[in-house]
Amino acid sequence: MILEPTADKAAELRARLLKGGVQTVEWATRGVGWIAAWQNAKPDLTLVSLALPERDGFYCLRKIRELIPDHPVLFIHDYSGFLASEIEWKALAGGAQGVLQRPCAESRFLASVARMVEQIQRQKRLKSIRVNPNAKQLDAIKSALRKN
Numbered sequence: 001m002i003l004e005p006t007a008d009k010a011a012e013l014r015a016r017l018l019k020g021g022v023q024t025v026e027w028a029t030r031g032v033g034w035i036a037a038w039q040n041a042k043p044d045l046t047l048v049s050l051a052l053p054e055r056d057g058f059y060c061l062r063k064i065r066e067l068i069p070d071h072p073v074l075f076i077h078d079y080s081g082f083l084a085s086e087i088e089w090k091a092l093a094g095g096a097q098g099v100l101q102r103p104c105a106e107s108r109f110l111a112s113v114a115r116m117v118e119q120i121q122r123q124k125r126l127k128s129i130r131v132n133p134n135a136k137q138l139d140a141i142k143s144a145l146r147k148n
Contacts, residue, residue, distance in 0.1 A: 001025070001026045001027065001028065001037070001038055001041050001043035001045075001046045001047070002014060002017075002025060002026070002027035002028075002046075002047045002049075003027070003028050003034055003038075003046065003047065003048045003049055003052060003057065003060055004027060004029065004047070004049040004052075004076070005029050005049065005051060005052050005053055006029075006049075006051075007029070009049070009102075010027045010029070013025075013027075013047060013076075014027060016106060016109055016110065016113075017047075017113060019106075019110070020109075020110045020113050020114065020117075021117070022045070022113065022117070026041040026043065029052075029053075034052075034055075034060065035063060035067075038064070039067070044072070044117075044120050045072045045073075045074065045113070045116055045117065045120060046064060046071065046072070046073050046074070047073075047074045047075075047076055048060050048061055048064075048073055048074070048075050048076065048096070049076050049077070050075070050076070050077040050078075050079075050087060050091075051077070051078065057075060057076075057077070057091075058090060058091070058094060061073055061075065061091065061094045061095060061096060062094060064095075065094070065095045069095070070123070072097050072116045072119060072120055073095065073096045073097060073098075074096065074097065074098045074099070074100060074112060074113070074116060075087075075088075075091035075096040075098070075099045075100070076099075076100050076101075076102060076104075077091075077099070077100075077101060077102065078101070078102045079101070080101065084101050087099070088101075097116055097119065098112050098115070098116065100112060
């Protein structure tokens with residue numbers, strides 16, 4: 001899901017995501033009311049713009065962390081210089097897995113998204129192993145329990 005207030009920027013991000021192999025892309029334009037859209041969409045990945053009206057991107061990041069602590073978030077902003085460093089630090093400290101400064105080369109954007117998609121796939125594989133262990137894993141667990 002994309003949380004971006006400007007339609008043309010959201011359309012650009014959407015096009016880049018689709019080009020990078022992301023199958024569906026939802027987006028919201030406002031910092032207020034986005035939570036319901038986000039919860040309905042159940043996205044695997046969320047791109048959050050700092051410049052949302054009513055509630056900024058940091059607020060949205062905090063809310064995402066409250067609802068799903070390990071949900072992948074890529075934070076996006078349009079600032080440069082010292083302010084860009086502060087934004088990056090605050091976003092990463094707040095739990096974002098990545099930060100991109102606009103304008104951003106398409107190759108860098110796609111590489112960042114690809115890393116996050118790989119992380120999502122890895123997490124899903126790990127969850128499936130924990131939830132649905134195969135026979136060999138069950139035998140190992142049983143054996144370990146007997147030893148204790």
